[in-house]
Amino acid sequence: MATQAAPPVYDEDTPRGFAFALAAYLLWGFLPFYMKAVAHIPALEVVAHRVIWSVPIAAVVLLLLGRTKDIRAAFKSPRTLGMGFITAALITINWSIYVWSIAAGRAVETALGYYINPLFSIFLAAILLKESLDGRQKAAIALAVVAVGLLAFETGGLPWVSVGLALSWGFYALCKKSLPVGPNQGFFLEVLMLTPLALGYIAYVEFNGVGHFGDTGMVDVLLLLGCGVVTAVPLMIYANGAKLLRLSTIGIMQYIAPTMIFFIAVFVFKEPFGTYKLAAFVLIWIALAIYTSSLLRSRRARQAAAAAAASGIAR
Structure with missing residues (x-):
């Protein structure tokens, strides 16, 4: 099977890419309000509906983009199907x-x-890809690690929500990097694979009243x-925006959604936020500041190397 060419890695941010990514992260940041509105419905039922109603939206997007051939090719590749089942299982765990x-x-804890x-x-990446x-x-x-340890000490056990989401x-x-199709096609493949299970579960709960x-x-x-709209739309907007941005820009922008979730949880939902949680978050914020500085330093080094190479060619 001919695999889709990898999208280019941008050395410059584009206004269109920034707008797409910002819109996606803002939508994800406000998503807790929607999930609170369906909080009276069991999580598995909500996830099943997220799967089912994402399918037509993703299908329409692929039709508009003219990428349906990629899906037909994917179903002829056992490797692609195998990786698709793995990513579908992982995203189901995350959503649940x-x-x-x-x-x-x-x-x-979600934030x-x-x-x-x-x-x-x-x-x-360091452990498995040897980076x-x-x-x-x-x-x-x-x-x-210290922040997670603090929360474990406070609760007397692993903060499994935070760890489970991160894992x-x-x-x-x-x-997803090993799935040889584009992000929009990959998402459609995942929800399509999950649809029989989702339909079966919904039929079961409806039959039992x-x-x-x-x-x-x-x-x-x-x-x-x-649920289909709030699931599929941000993912597809993000997938198109990420192609038009530097990786370091995406790395920094990904803090937008958890920051919004954090403020919503503490100031709108009024969730308890004691000393240990405060200490854990302070450590995480410091860690992210250090990580961001590493991203920016790497970007400056690449730019300097590119400028030096260009100067050498000009001579």
Whole structure:
């Protein structure tokens, strides 16, 4: 099978890419409000509807982009299907933890999980891909480990919401790199694979009279239908914006959503935020500042090397 060419890595940020990425992160930042609105519905049922109603949206996008051939080719490749099943399973775990945690009043832990995620991703890259870490990156990871340890000490156990979100999204992003299709096609492939399970689960709960699609009022129906919009739209906007931005810019912008979730959790949802959580977040914020400085330093080094190379060619 002919694989899709990898998207170019941009050395310059484009206004269009920035607008796309900002829109996606703002939508993700406000998502807790939507998840609170469906908090009375079991998390697995919400996730099932997120899957089902994402399919038509993703399909329309692929039709408009003229990329349906990529999906047909994917179904002829056992390797692509295998990786698709893995990424689909990981995103299901991530969505399930997220939906449950917001409904359970643990949005603060959700924010922490997404703050930890970039640090966990560079740790994975070092362990599995043998990428080298500089001193700042190692220090940032160490501070994140201390922050998780503080929360574990406070609660008497691992802060599984934060760790679960970071692990599931980190491995999802890693495996996604091995999926030989574009991000929009990959998302459609994932939700399409999950659809039989999602339909089966919804049929089961509706047959047993405990479902919320039609039996509990029009508001629930509309909210569940909207799960597809709030799931697919930000992902696809982000996928198109990321292609038009520097990797370092994306790395910095990814803090927007967890910061919004944090403020919503503390000041709107009024979740408890004691001394240990404050200390953990301070450590994470310091770690992210160190990590960001490493990103910026790497970018400046690449720019200097490119300028030197261009100067040499000009001579």
